[in-house]
Amino acid sequence: MKVLFIGSQRYDYVQDIVYSGLVKLLGQKNVIESNWNKKYHIPYKKYPKNIGYFKHSILDSIHLTNGNFDLVVLATTRPDCFKNYIKLAPKISPKVPVVYIDGGDRCEVGGDLERLGEPQLFHKAQSIRDFDLIFKREMKIDTSYAKNVFPLTIGFNFSRLPKEIAIEKKYQVAFWAQDHSHSIRGKALNLLKNRFDCDTNGTHKGNDLDNYKRRGDFYLKELAACKINLSLQGGGFDTLRYWEIPAVGSLLLSEPADIIIPNDFEHKKNAIFCQPSLDDLLDLCKYYLKHESKREKIALSGQRHIYEFHTDVHRAQYILGKVERIS
Secondary structure, three states: OOEEEEOOOOOOHHHHHHHHHHHHHHOHHHEEEEOOOHHHOOOOOOOOOOOOOOOOOHHHHOOOOOOOOOEEEEOOOOHHHHHHHHHHHHHOOOOOOEEEEEOOOOOOOOOHHHHOOOOHHHHHHHHHOOOOEEEEOOOEOOOOOOOOEEEOOOOEOHHHOOOOOOOOOOEEEEOOOOOOOOHHHHHHHHHHOOOOOHHHHOOOOOOOOOOOOOOHHHHHHHHHOEEEEEEOOOOOOOOHHHHHHHHOOOEEEEOOOOEOOOOOOOEOOOEEEOOOOOOOHHHHHHHHHHOHHHHHHHHHHHHHHHHHHOEHHHHHHHHHHHHHHHO
């Protein structure tokens, strides 16, 4: 299978993890990029902006193609991606399925184009060549979507997991996140203030992408050194942290998902879910700090669950499986 992958030069975690999965399944020569993304081929970015990176892939990523593809993937809700698709759409054969991956924060399909100031691009793209399948990150529970819309969350690329990951759990409870993206984050940080070791491990308000001290592989190692890690919604419910925490072997403590996540974690089996009000947050932290064997058993089960259902390869297989059903 040859896939035309229309992506953005900017990072998009869903776009990047799908690209990685497709390349692992189909090979670099069969995933043809339109808008060549240097982050996929040159190691100049640290985690998480290197999720789609492949070592020694520059030569294989340069294609001489006759334009014959088996699948077209519009990989992100970014204006540069949509503008490129609009140019290419008239040349796409009606027999070739077109997949649109909406990894944006908005719950409406294509809603991030409005947030980014160019909502007209969505309808223009549809009018030229509509999408056969749509995969939506923030697909809300109890919300109506068209029959060709399916859920697709981020997941984890284990190729990015550092070889030397922490075994010693030196932190108790951690939540290293921006607090301004959703009120629940600020509420959690208020509750955690002066509790456990939060004040000394960096769990506090005012964290921002520009002042994060933990970056790249060091961030994942530090995440693994936590007994309990929180994941709470920001711009959307689905965050990298939701998948990173169990992937590195830490206990995931989250609010219940308000989006559709196939094969989601289960409470007390491979993650812990608090009340949406956070009324039981501190009690859950205290309980699982005290009961180490239960905590570590759930954390290990969470890591296995990621390996079984939520890798980059699983995301690509899921998409290709849906495509096969309509072909």
